[in-house]
Structures are given as C-alpha cells and as structure tokens.
Amino acid sequence: MGSGAPAGPGDEGGAPAGRKPYLPPATQPVRGVVWALHLAAPLAVLWLLLANPEDLNHRFRWEHPPSHFWLIVAVAGVNVALGAMISQAATRRQDARLLLVSLVFLSSAGFFLLHGLATPTVILDKGSYGFDIGQPVGLTVAAVLAFVSSLPLGPRAAAAILARGDLLRAGLVVVLVVWGWASLVEGLTPLSAPPPPGGGTIGVFSWIGAGLYAVAAAMMFRIHRRRPSAMLVSLMTAYALLGESMIVGFFRPNWLLSWWEWHFLLSLAFVFVAYSAYIQFRREGSSQGLFDSVTLNATVRRIQAQYDEALEELVGHIRQMGESGSRIPVSLRLAGKFRLNEGQAAVLEQAGQALAVERELSTRLGALVDVGRQARVGLGEAALLAGALERVKQAYGDVRIGLVSNGQVAIGARRFAVDDFKDIEAITGGGVVVHPLTVKGVLAGALEVPVGTTRQDEALAATLASQLSIALENARLYRELETLFRQYMSPDVAASLLADPDQAALGGSLVELTALFADLKGFTSFSERVAPGEIVEMLNRYHTAAVPCILRHGGTIVQFVGDALLALFNAPATQERHATHAARAALEMQVAAEAIAAGNPGYPRFRIGINTGLALVGNIGSPELRGFNAMGDAVNVAARLEGQAEPGTVVIGATTREQIGPAARVRSLGDLSLKGKEQSVEAFVLTALE
Incomplete structure (x- = not known):
C-alpha cells in the first residue's frame, strides 16, 4: 500500500462527454507552457548546432571513449534498477501496463549497455556499425513497447500480455544476447565491422520511433488528467525526451556536440524517472506503491478495493479494541498483511480511528432519524418503545428503557425515584448515563445509555432521550384522542383534522x-x-x-x-x-x-x-x-x-x-x-x- 496510488479509477480516455475535465496543478495552462518550453529547449539547441555546424557543432568535437563508456554504464545501471523495480510492481499488482513499461526500461538499458561496450578501445579497437545503430535500434524497440503501454488495454488484451510476460522477458534477453554477439565479436557480422561510408543510421525508423514516443507521452498525459500523479508526469517526460533523442540521433556524426546532446537527452530521461521514484520513496518510506498510478483502470479499482478492505478491517479492529479495552495499535496487525511501513501504519491508525468515529456518529444520527420516523400517529406505546429500543441498540449498544410505575423507574436492578431527576439533566455512574423521559414536563421514565468515547456522545444521548420523550408523549396523547376524540366522530374527519x-x-x-x-x-x-x-x-x-x-x-x-x-x-x-x-x-x-x-x-x-x-x-x-x-x-x-x-x-x-x-x-x-x-x-x- 502506498500513497502513490490514484485517487479513483476514472476513464483513461479523458473526461466524460459534456463535462469539462478537472486540471490538476501540474496540468494548468501556465505550468503546461513552462513544461513544454523545457521540452522544446533541446530541439532548439539542436537547431542552433545544425544551422551553424562549422561554428558550433564541429568546433566542439570531443572524442573521449572512457567518458562515453562510463556514462553509458551508469545510465544503463539506472535503467536496469528502474526496470527491475517496475517489473516487481507488475508482478505484485498483476498489471499489464507496468509489465510493458518495465520492458521499455530494460530494453533501453540492454541496448544502451551494448552501445557502451561497443565504444572504441573497450572491446573493439575501432568504431563499428553496431556502435552507431545499437542505441537507435534499442530505442525503436522501446518506442513500440511504450506506445502499447499507453493504450487503454481491455481485460482480454491485458490478460494475454500478462500470460506471456515471461516469454516477453525471455525474448528480450535473447534479442540482446544475439545483438551483443553479432556486434561485439569482431569479424563475425557487419555489425562488428566499421560503419559504411557516410556513417551508420537507421533513417526513417528514427522518425517512427520519435512519433511513437510522442503518442505515448500524449496518452500518458490524458491518464494524468484523470488521476494526477508525479510518476505519470515523470514517465510522460521521459517518453518525450526519448523521442527527442531519436530526432537528435538522426543528425549526429559521432563525437560532435550534437552527438553528446543525444546522450545527454537519454541520460536525462532515465535519471528524471529515477529521481521522481526516489523522491516518492523518501516521502512514503516504502516502494510498495511507487508505480500504482501508472497501472490500468482494472488494477486501480483492485487497489482501491484493497484500501477499502484495509480501512474496513482497521475500523473493525478498532471497535474490537474499544470493546475489549486493549490499547495495542491495531494498525500494526495490518502492517504485515498490507506491507505497511511504520509511518503508513501510523497514518492508517489515525485514519481508521477518525473513520470509526465518523461511522459511529453517522450510525447514531441515523438511529435518531429512525426513531423520529417510527413515532407516527397511531402507533401504540408498547410497539413504539419496542421498535425504538431495537433500533437504538444497534447504534448505542446496551440501551435500556424503564417507565414510571408506582412512583419509581426500574432499569434492570437499579431503581430511581421521581425526585432523583429533579434539577439534573442526567445521572452518571457504572459506565452508563441515565436520562429522564418526560411527558408534559412530568417524569414518565428513564433511558440508560452506555458512556460513549467521543465528545458528541453525551449530546447524542441527550438528544435521543428528548426524541423518545416526544415520541412517548405523542403516543399517549394520541391514545387519548383515540378514546375521547375519535369515538365522537368518523375516523376520516378526525384524521383530516389532525393532519x-x-x-x-x-x-x-x-x-x-x-x-x-x-x-x-x-x-x-x-x-x-x-x-x-x-x-x-x-x-x-x-x-x-x-x-x-x-x-x-x-x-x-x-x-x-x-x-x-x-x-x-x-x-x-x-x-x-x-x-x-x-x-x-x-x-x-x-x-x-x-x-x-x-x-x-x-x-x-x-x-x-x-x-x-x-x-x-x-x-x-x-x-x-x-x-x-x-x-x-x-x-x-x-x-x-x-x-x-x-x-x-x-x-x-x-x-x-x-x-x-x-x-x-x-x-x-x-x-x-x-x-x-x-x-x-x-x-x-x-x-x-x-
């Protein structure tokens, strides 16, 4: 359980017809413009470099294989860590979208690492064709996975992807092994040979991949509008930066400034997601729900049901704790079941207590309303008190009512004289509060209510006593009307006059x-x-x-x-x-x-x-x-x-x-x-x- 879970299921396709969607702060127009400017800056830099290649791009040519290698290894390591975390979340939540997103990071990491291993003087003495096109190919594969991950997958499609999860992972490993073998064993394939004249490129595939990333980012933005999340913003930004890197990679002779910009965009995309995950982990103290906001609608509903189950179970434990007198924090019993850290358990404990109080108050207020409804004209006194007592016991516990007989009120083994309630509103003792019931200002009985645990309980018990007094008085007055009034005229005339x-x-x-x-x-x-x-x-x-x-x-x-x-x-x-x-x-x-x-x-x-x-x-x-x-x-x-x-x-x-x-x-x-x-x-x- 983590607070990164979305607030509600919602439709991934946008707001319902006829209703303007709510725009969270991260998608307000001003912040959206700022975000768009940040994404446009790298393309503006690329345009400046290409517009003045002799003055800028070629002048700052820096060929330093060790720096390139260690940069690639570091970013690939970040990608592998992210891919592994998201893959674990996909397995835990059984979510197809998380599985596909994990493959996006793992495929990028794999091809990025192979690109780094193909750096000249690391394994091969010279630059190779695989060194030139390895990462663009990996980004294209990741773009297809990113596009599919952004689609609103239905139950059948999601189930089919999950059923083939191990096959997809194994297939990715096989592709990486084959590509590494072909590009790193010298003389084996053209990928390990020097690039052809004019440099290596995958041409139109760079633009296709960039388009797929753009569509994936837009689809993620639509999901974010329905359930705002920092992780969705990070993933959307990463997809946009990866798309830009494919555009930059199309115009990049090796070791020039534009070539390094391509690597910078790749690194920024993955580091951005990693940093967002780290911030959320620091905020929550757990990785349990880091990626819940990215999941499919069906998973969101399932997570919400788990939250509801946890709160319901917590409320039940709190009620049991109140009845038994135990002071053990009941949320600790749920921490293992729902994998909560101490901070989350404390928050859940407070939320559960507040929810229990709120539900108890709602139940008692509902009982008051029902007592008023039952006190209708024509209901006998015995039936009225029996129905009211049955209803209020559900909300207040062991409630008892005693009526005056021979100048005394008997409630169980306790006896109260009429004078006991003079000049006092209630009698407290023995874990109960006794309120008088009056008819026309004269004591007619008493109501015994267990002492409550909230500040509102005393007022609610007094209100219940007043409500029952009114109902009892109405029943007795109506009985008089039935005897004295109705017998002297037709029931229809009497009922019309009463109404x-x-x-x-x-x-x-x-x-x-x-x-x-x-x-x-x-x-x-x-x-x-x-x-x-x-x-x-x-x-x-x-x-x-x-x-x-x-x-x-x-x-x-x-x-x-x-x-x-x-x-x-x-x-x-x-x-x-x-x-x-x-x-x-x-x-x-x-x-x-x-x-x-x-x-x-x-x-x-x-x-x-x-x-x-x-x-x-x-x-x-x-x-x-x-x-x-x-x-x-x-x-x-x-x-x-x-x-x-x-x-x-x-x-x-x-x-x-x-x-x-x-x-x-x-x-x-x-x-x-x-x-x-x-x-x-x-x-x-x-x-x-x-």
Missing part, C-alpha cells in the same frame, strides 16, 4: 358526493311499547352492526339523530367510485340488520336512501361549537328517498344508478313526487351489485 387543523374553520366547499340516509321504520311505535333501556339497547345493536359497514367502504358518518344516521362518501376524504361504495355499504347494512331483526321479531327494520350530487361540505355552527356536515339538494333528496323505501330495502336516485353502471341490479319505482321538490325524481330499488 390539517385549518379544516376545523367554519365554512365549506362544493363537492360531488354520495349521501346515505338510514332510519328504522316503525321506531316510534316500538318506542311506545318498550322501556327506554330497551330502546337504547336496540339502537346500539343496530348501529354497532351498521357503522362498520359504512367505515369499511370509506364512508364518513356525520350524524346520529335518534334512530337515523347520515353518512357521506367522497367527503371529506376523496374517494373514487363513491356511489358504488355507498351502495355496497347499504346492502351490507341491510344484511347485518336482518340478522339482528331475525332474532328479535318486534324490532323495527332499516330503510335506506342514497343519492349522488353536489353539496356544500364543511363545518357548520359557531366559533364555540361546530360540527362537520353536508347541505344541499343532493342530501335532501337522499333523505326523501329513504322515506320512500320499504323496510329492509335500499332506494337510489338516477344519478347514483348511472354512476354505478351496469353492475347495479335494480327495480324501477318510476318518477316519484318528493316533498320539497317541484319536479319528480326517478328512483330505483337496489336489489344487488355484481
């Missing part, structure tokens, strides 16, 4: 609804024959059977007047197919009422009238006392139709039948003349619904 208290204001709105009127035919004569207590018993039995039928189909009961009741459908709650729901409720009421009347022959019988139309719906009365009701011709017609119904029947108006549709089985009553209506009203007896 929007402004609906209790006087006034109303015009709404299409279906009104259901029902009363008991023969109630007056029945009342004259029996005692008052029997009248109440009869009414309660009928209404107990009728009310669930109405509520089950979404109706709202707005009036009980003696033996009569008025129910509305589609008011106050909006309801589709309200006429059908009213009809079904009426038929079910008659079935339920018949069951009661069958066992009581003297009881009166229900008759029901239903009508659909516009009515003014709202609160009617005075500021001191009001009631929810509906007024209008549609409601009046429903009352008149109920008066026309026979006991045990349901009479509906024409509009109701029309809205029910063909599902209604009816018997026509013709046009009825109703009290208060100038025009007759078409009516039907509803016998069934399909």
Whole structure:
C-alpha cells in the first residue's frame, strides 16, 4: 500500500462527454507552457548546432571513449534498477501496463549497455556499425513497447500480455544476447565491422520511433488528467525526451556536440524517472506503491478495493479494541498483511480511528432519524418503545428503557425515584448515563445509555432521550384522542383534522358526493311499547352492526339523530367510485340488520336512501361549537328517498344508478313526487351489485 496510488479509477480516455475535465496543478495552462518550453529547449539547441555546424557543432568535437563508456554504464545501471523495480510492481499488482513499461526500461538499458561496450578501445579497437545503430535500434524497440503501454488495454488484451510476460522477458534477453554477439565479436557480422561510408543510421525508423514516443507521452498525459500523479508526469517526460533523442540521433556524426546532446537527452530521461521514484520513496518510506498510478483502470479499482478492505478491517479492529479495552495499535496487525511501513501504519491508525468515529456518529444520527420516523400517529406505546429500543441498540449498544410505575423507574436492578431527576439533566455512574423521559414536563421514565468515547456522545444521548420523550408523549396523547376524540366522530374527519387543523374553520366547499340516509321504520311505535333501556339497547345493536359497514367502504358518518344516521362518501376524504361504495355499504347494512331483526321479531327494520350530487361540505355552527356536515339538494333528496323505501330495502336516485353502471341490479319505482321538490325524481330499488 502506498500513497502513490490514484485517487479513483476514472476513464483513461479523458473526461466524460459534456463535462469539462478537472486540471490538476501540474496540468494548468501556465505550468503546461513552462513544461513544454523545457521540452522544446533541446530541439532548439539542436537547431542552433545544425544551422551553424562549422561554428558550433564541429568546433566542439570531443572524442573521449572512457567518458562515453562510463556514462553509458551508469545510465544503463539506472535503467536496469528502474526496470527491475517496475517489473516487481507488475508482478505484485498483476498489471499489464507496468509489465510493458518495465520492458521499455530494460530494453533501453540492454541496448544502451551494448552501445557502451561497443565504444572504441573497450572491446573493439575501432568504431563499428553496431556502435552507431545499437542505441537507435534499442530505442525503436522501446518506442513500440511504450506506445502499447499507453493504450487503454481491455481485460482480454491485458490478460494475454500478462500470460506471456515471461516469454516477453525471455525474448528480450535473447534479442540482446544475439545483438551483443553479432556486434561485439569482431569479424563475425557487419555489425562488428566499421560503419559504411557516410556513417551508420537507421533513417526513417528514427522518425517512427520519435512519433511513437510522442503518442505515448500524449496518452500518458490524458491518464494524468484523470488521476494526477508525479510518476505519470515523470514517465510522460521521459517518453518525450526519448523521442527527442531519436530526432537528435538522426543528425549526429559521432563525437560532435550534437552527438553528446543525444546522450545527454537519454541520460536525462532515465535519471528524471529515477529521481521522481526516489523522491516518492523518501516521502512514503516504502516502494510498495511507487508505480500504482501508472497501472490500468482494472488494477486501480483492485487497489482501491484493497484500501477499502484495509480501512474496513482497521475500523473493525478498532471497535474490537474499544470493546475489549486493549490499547495495542491495531494498525500494526495490518502492517504485515498490507506491507505497511511504520509511518503508513501510523497514518492508517489515525485514519481508521477518525473513520470509526465518523461511522459511529453517522450510525447514531441515523438511529435518531429512525426513531423520529417510527413515532407516527397511531402507533401504540408498547410497539413504539419496542421498535425504538431495537433500533437504538444497534447504534448505542446496551440501551435500556424503564417507565414510571408506582412512583419509581426500574432499569434492570437499579431503581430511581421521581425526585432523583429533579434539577439534573442526567445521572452518571457504572459506565452508563441515565436520562429522564418526560411527558408534559412530568417524569414518565428513564433511558440508560452506555458512556460513549467521543465528545458528541453525551449530546447524542441527550438528544435521543428528548426524541423518545416526544415520541412517548405523542403516543399517549394520541391514545387519548383515540378514546375521547375519535369515538365522537368518523375516523376520516378526525384524521383530516389532525393532519390539517385549518379544516376545523367554519365554512365549506362544493363537492360531488354520495349521501346515505338510514332510519328504522316503525321506531316510534316500538318506542311506545318498550322501556327506554330497551330502546337504547336496540339502537346500539343496530348501529354497532351498521357503522362498520359504512367505515369499511370509506364512508364518513356525520350524524346520529335518534334512530337515523347520515353518512357521506367522497367527503371529506376523496374517494373514487363513491356511489358504488355507498351502495355496497347499504346492502351490507341491510344484511347485518336482518340478522339482528331475525332474532328479535318486534324490532323495527332499516330503510335506506342514497343519492349522488353536489353539496356544500364543511363545518357548520359557531366559533364555540361546530360540527362537520353536508347541505344541499343532493342530501335532501337522499333523505326523501329513504322515506320512500320499504323496510329492509335500499332506494337510489338516477344519478347514483348511472354512476354505478351496469353492475347495479335494480327495480324501477318510476318518477316519484318528493316533498320539497317541484319536479319528480326517478328512483330505483337496489336489489344487488355484481
């Protein structure tokens, strides 16, 4: 693990379509121009040398084979070290790009060393053709490898390259051995013979190699824009310098100033990468992640997953350490697994502790939010406390709740009197903090929370106690409403008033609804024959059977007047197919009422009238006392139709039948003349619904 790893996978091909890519400091325009000027300087020097060859280039001819040999050996050694390090990283990360980049340095090192061994007076007495073209050939081979390494290799291509990694290395060794044998054994091949007249050159291949290096540098720059890295900048710069060296090498009679410039560019390219690796090694104290930023996207994602795994494991160990009370730095347990040095282990320890605290706080805040969500209207007190306790235990540990009973709060073996919480916010001791739970400012219970390890734990525990107090108070207030409020009005009206208290204001709105009127035919004569207590018993039995039928189909009961009741459908709650729901409720009421009347022959019988139309719906009365009701011709017609119904029947108006549709089985009553209506009203007896 090393900090040289990229921050995220990203696409190697650039920023997503439609979004301007982020430019890190190293690629800002000003710094980019400075970087480009540094790369252009060697080409400018070459132009000056070639433009005035007699004045500059030839005047400074310096033929000193020992200096050349030892320069080549030193740079080749740097290359071999870099190639070996990158090769190890490629094996460790199983990354095809690192494998190809390592071959770039190893091939350059090999041919560079062979070029040095071919220096006159070292092995051969005179200059040779191999001495002239050895390094350009090696740079061309390295250029092909550099170009391939910069491509966004897919999974199949990367797997194919990795599978042939040993073969590629062995092939490179064979090529170097053959080239060295051919160029250093005198008289064996033309490579060991003196160069042909005019000097040796590989001509157009120098330009091809330079082009490949330029493309590779540009591709590396695109990767760098997605995941900025000093190592990517170094590699990009090295590719650019190698390309320039191939251009310079095309115009280089041996031992002239331009020829030495070619060697200087080669040395600078490799030393630049080596120096960057050294700086990063000094910063991190480990070579573990020096080249992670150069890897393919798939490797980046795999490395990121390893980082996530390390942090998750570290957080888990930190939690275990907190539970067990151990003070052993848990990151040391991971140092061997993830190859961390002491500095990295210390940083990871701090990051893990911070992450553990952050995740613990997030978990506890999430528990607070969930407790608030669970405290919804209608949830019983027992269910509320059980759900809240189960949720907060996941975040806070062994949390306990006790409610006041006989003036005391019992939490496990501990007992608290009501006076224990006077003038204090919490009781601390035994590794726990006990906060009071109150309802309307009066002690209703207590919450016991384990003492936390962060500065925010005390505030979070107090907030949790406040949240539970509010939830407990709401549950008990709602229970009172359920007992005192809801039993005196329809649930829909009660729910609407709870959700929007402004609906209790006087006034109303015009709404299409279906009104259901029902009363008991023969109630007056029945009342004259029996005692008052029997009248109440009869009414309660009928209404107990009728009310669930109405509520089950979404109706709202707005009036009980003696033996009569008025129910509305589609008011106050909006309801589709309200006429059908009213009809079904009426038929079910008659079935339920018949069951009661069958066992009581003297009881009166229900008759029901239903009508659909516009009515003014709202609160009617005075500021001191009001009631929810509906007024209008549609409601009046429903009352008149109920008066026309026979006991045990349901009479509906024409509009109701029309809205029910063909599902209604009816018997026509013709046009009825109703009290208060100038025009007759078409009516039907509803016998069934399909």
